[in-house]
Amino acid sequence: MHKGYRALTVSFAGGVLAGCATLINGPTQKVQIVSDPPGAVAKVAGREVTTPATLELRRNASYRVTFEKQGYEPTQREIARRINNHVYWNVLVGGLPGMLVDLSSGACYELVPSVVQASLVPKEESTALSPP
Numbered sequence: 001m002h003k004g005y006r007a008l009t010v011s012f013a014g015g016v017l018a019g020c021a022t023l024i025n026g027p028t029q030k031v032q033i034v035s036d037p038p039g040a041v042a043k044v045a046g047r048e049v050t051t052p053a054t055l056e057l058r059r060n061a062s063y064r065v066t067f068e069k070q071g072y073e074p075t076q077r078e079i080a081r082r083i084n085n086h087v088y089w090n091v092l093v094g095g096l097p098g099m100l101v102d103l104s105s106g107a108c109y110e111l112v113p114s115v116v117q118a119s120l121v122p123k124e125e126s127t128a129l130s131p132p
Helices: 002-018 020-024 085-092 095-105
Strands: 028-036 041-044 047-050 053-058 063-068 075-083 109-112 115-119
Touching: 028 041, 028 109, 041 053, 047 053, 063 115, 075 115
Parallel strands: 028 115
Antiparallel strands: 028 053, 041 047, 041 063, 063 075, 075 109
């Protein structure tokens, strides 16, 4: 019986110390990067991908995505971080240790939007006016 209590105590302590959002979400999130037309180069967090693409980004930061394609105006979109609702389970289960774990791992945040879309605008042809 003594071993059963020990195992239960270790399991409970592990759950409390792990943090609810860390267990459920983890410190990263997959974000889809999409453009119309496809085939644009998207730059985010020092990485370049060709759209459409999926990136795994750390939850503890906000990001700016720059879209570029020859013949189109460059454009930017923002990815914001917001508090994830799973972090509130720490009030019931994890307490302060769980909250600290979630904050330090970044799991207490979610990235929005999870699908970043950009409609690229064609560059206008510049017409040079000749002198009369």
